[in-house]
């Protein structure tokens with residue numbers, strides 16, 4: 001067992017999922033976005049924990065969907081960035097592709113008919129302003145012409161993604177996107193003789209634009225306890241805790257240096273502790289030289305010198321610490337935001353930087 005562990009608190013995870021569920025109308029479905037290892041945690045542990053409370057899962061890439069299928073996740077899985085080279089694998093594993101271009105649509109129908117599919121569920125993504133993936137609204141007639149000519153595929157859902165759902169300064173743009181999406185919905189509903197699921201909102205969208213929840217919402221970062229603003233985040237519970245333990249304590253003299261390139265010199269006689277986590281684990285070198293901290297017995301101590309690939313050193317002169325003592329890197333949203341601010345990043349990036357070498361453990 002590796003001593004550096006990212007704990008995933010199951011109870012708090014479920015609490016957050018229910019927080020969003022309770023914000024929604026009873027009939028609105030909840031899709032859990034578990035791409036990128038559930039935002040750097042563990043997609044299988046997270047998905048298994050929340051499967052009873054959600055209606056749908058989404059991953060970015062096909063191989064992420066396969067991991068869920070292989071671990072017996074049974075709720076439907078939308079592959080947000082499905083690519084033609086994986087269409088056959090998608091079909092063979094009952095994954096559901098996001099189709100965002102004519103190239104993709106035609107290729108998927110071709111692959112699905114080679115497998116004798118009937119009404120294979122596909123999801124159509126529209127570009128309403130992000131300019132990343134998606135059909136243009138004016139392409140609807142051509143899409144319908146293709147889809148209505150075949151019974152190989154069926155439109156299970158139609159969706160789009162907001163550009164700046166968390167930014168009140170971009171409210172006007174967001175309302176424009178919502179309006180465009182409503183028009184897309186109306187156009188399809190006039191022609192189709194069945195009702196696809198319509199969905200637009202991510203975590204911040206649910207917080208700021210609940211009226212635009214349509215039939216389903218897609219929540220990712222919110223499940224881990226971060227949402228939009230301080231106030232909403234404070235109503236959520238922290239899910240991820242990063243822990244390790246002291247490998248060795250050094251008693252050093254004033255003037256001794258610590259670590260590579262002698263980046264730190266002791267100002268007085270003292271003690272340092274070496275901890276088995278480094279930049280290969282996703283702990284940026286920017287947290288070295290007293291920019292970052294860890295907690296030992298609830299006392300905050302600075303990371304000193306340069307962050308090594310596999311280790312950091314902290315100054316424990318003013319603590320009663322011993323080898324094998326547990327240290328905590330973060331266990332509250334406040335700790336995590338403090339680290340993110342130091343790194344000039346956001347939890348989305350910080351969590352996904354935590355490398356696979358760190359053990360993941362579900363705390364039940």
Ligand SMILES: *Cc1c(COP(=O)(O)O)cnc(C)c1O
Pocket residue numbers: 033035080161201202203204218219220221222
């Ligand atoms: C990642 C993603 C989400 C989830 O966004 P959060 O802000 O984490 O809730 C929703 N929809 C799409 C298309 C995404 O790529």
